[in-house]
Amino acid sequence: MAEPQLNVKDLQGFYGESHILHGMEFNVAKGEVVTLLGRNGAGKTTTMKAVMGMLAQRSGSVTFEGRELIKLPSNEIARQGLAFCPEERGIFSSLNVYENLTLPPVVKSGGMSLEDIYQIFPNLKERLKSQGTKLSGGEQQMLAIGRILRTGATFLLLDEPTEGLAPVIVQQIGAMIRLLKQKGFTVLLVEQNFRFASTVADRHYVVEHGKVIDMIPNDQIAANTDKLEQYLGV
Template sequence: MLLRLEDIHTHYGKSHILQGVSMEIRKGEIVGLLGRNGVGKTTTLNTVVGFVKPSKGRLIFNDRDFTSYPCHKISRMGIAYVPQGRHLFPQMTVLENLKTGMLYATGGDGLDRVFDLFPNLKRLLDQKAGSLSGGEQQAVAISRAILKNPEILLLDEPTTGLMPLFVNSLLEIVRRLNEEGMTILLVEEKVPFVLSLSHRIYFMVKGRIEHGAAKEDLVERPEVFVDYLGVRP
């Protein structure tokens, strides 16, 4: 098992956000995490990367307990995160943003791999990141993350604000990263996007994982999506 969350509880002040979250992600999988707004999906990702510390439970990566690790140490372990909103440095150039992803890189093909995935970035290297379109900014954010050559990539709402054409391109890029060996944990509100990519899907309700199943099983049971999301796939 590559990544395991065991009975994770988190609090923001007095608010009990995650209430016993347990998940498993195997090496080479794409795992989707679905749920309505505000149920704790982003908090789950923030907990994995160390932005939020659990009040109870354990985080295990490659059989190592990293529950108490600081963010920079978690990143060096091989866990990369593309947060919702991209969180680029808007006044820095594309190249400068990309270089921040190379600080703790462990091997990999560097910028050549990025340009192979996102060839348009090559002509944008000297532009300020804040001047780019939503799709271009997402390309920079994903590129910055994969420059670390992580074992697992966490994606939080990667299609937010993107035109349909770029959503389709992003789907193929995520699929390609997985085919090349990268494990991915995907939080996304577009159910067809998640179904197209994921091997397994977890459903979160009010800070708890209420259901998890292989994609093949869920395709035959659209009522599960209605029960937990209020929509049909």
């Protein structure tokens, strides 16, 4: 079996005195869509921030394509081809859609062109001169993801991309994730909605109290629905 593209071992993470991650361990193969499932406060977002070097106090091992990232600053990690799309999306209200899209630097060759991004998200092309925060929630999510596709990232960390969106927009986000997978992108997804996650992901890691307590392949999710509902308190 090939070495995973991302391999996380014994990942510890702290916010000040608070010990949040207690030995997170998981891996993601190139071209996979993998979810971190868990209740609020389980440590899913903190895990993503620790992988990206955005958590000041972290230890353990995070390797990407064989290179250890745990000591690298976040700007160096981004240059390896990883990009984080936060739950709050981080759209700049003073900039229009085009300016938001083109603001981040291209850190690695092979990023999508603006035309490629408009093909995936035709709504954005129609709204280029609109103020970023005047977009609908779904359009803001598309803008946040489109923005990182330009940078050259091939490994995307998406934090709750469907949170608060109407069902029809959730379906669009799902179609977009499946399309990115077809194009060879790798996606690590934080989700609470395992029913949505099951429409896009290959595998699911269940996170509780800052560590992985189970891994469920997507083709076994129907047989594990009761267990997942218990884990997630649905």
